[in-house]
Amino acid sequence: MSRLALILAIGLSLLASESLAQQTLERSPTTRGRVRDTSVLLAARDAAARAGADCHVTAAALQGRDSFGDRRYEVACREGPGYLIVDGTTPTAYNCLLLESQSERLEGVSSTREVPACLLRANRNPVRHFASVATHAGMDCRVDEGRVVGLSPTGTTIYEIGCRRAPGAWIEQASGAWIVTDCLDIRSRGDLCQFTTEPEELAGFRARLAGSAAEACAPTGVRDMGRNATGLTYYELTCAGGAPVVVSLDAGRRVTNVLTCAEAAHIGDGCRAERSRPER
Known part of the structure; x- marks a missing residue:
């Protein structure tokens, strides 16, 4: 259902x-x-x-x-x-x-x-309640919008949290723990975050690159390439003024590796941005 x-x-x-x-x-x-x-x-x-x-x-x-x-x-x-x-x-x-x-x-x-x-009256200020739920889920942002997306297959409530000038997320509580799914991942799987723009997603992703070999990349596009058996998630980044790269993130959303498109040819279907670049 x-x-x-x-x-x-x-x-x-x-x-x-x-x-x-x-x-x-x-x-x-x-x-x-x-x-x-x-x-x-x-x-x-x-x-x-x-x-x-x-x-x-x-x-x-x-x-x-x-x-x-x-x-x-x-x-x-x-x-x-x-x-x-x-x-x-x-x-x-x-x-x-x-x-x-x-x-x-x-x-x-x-x-x-x-x-x-x-x-x-206490129940007629939904933003305050969405902010409270987001805090319990561990989100650190200024909540300015929210909505109930629906129910999960197990009957838990799924919320979308919108943040001021920052990427939002879908959150739900399952078995006593909160699951936070970034809007970038929501979009990559075909769903929609109503309160997060693509520029906010890109800015949020760039912050994760700090201190990594991909720190110089200013993403103009991010594509989810899938996950491996160890739980790493791979993303293809189109970088302003530079060649695209592939980064892997662990469950804590930390960069664990940075690959060139040649090195990442075996991941998913490879780099799409690299294939679309005009030949010189």
Whole structure:
């Protein structure tokens, strides 16, 4: 199933019952509307824990009940995005950023029901949450944009992080560890980073060349040539004012070797830039 299909499936499963946005919030004569008292906070924390949400709940609101009578809570977390919790027989947590992305994807789709949404103030600043997620993943940049790409085959959320004047990445958490995939690699495999330009990719790659034999290369083009059995990734670099070269990077994105195109003829399909150079 594609990532988009998975996201749509989540949306349709939620829309199958009465929309959160259409629910009448439970009211109390002492709170002028939305219940925010201690009992709701404690109940929401309990529901979030039973749903397996990775969240230290700092605020909560009861968003009403669905047609099955299941309570629905929105919770804000001390770190990271909040959740909508459906406290049914099997409590389920829905990431607020994922729901926002789903809402954007479903815009224009004919429906008599509204898409569920997170309404707490703490959950309505997505860039702050994307920055928090990026920090946990070990990214060191000024985050200015972000989006939920979708779900991985194992059901983890994949985020795209956009950085100010720097290359971004796709990140996901799997088995407790964060996986960070550079936008250059995302593009080379046919996917798209919406928030990273090619000049930003090239500038980010050039920084990796510092201290290596390819330090003098100012890349005007970078092509992924594949990986070998030891985990090294090979890239062909087209250099401004110089001959193309091939570099290998380890898992830490450090240059381990620099080869001429002649030396790299056995790697993948060789240097394409070298073959396209006009004969003299």
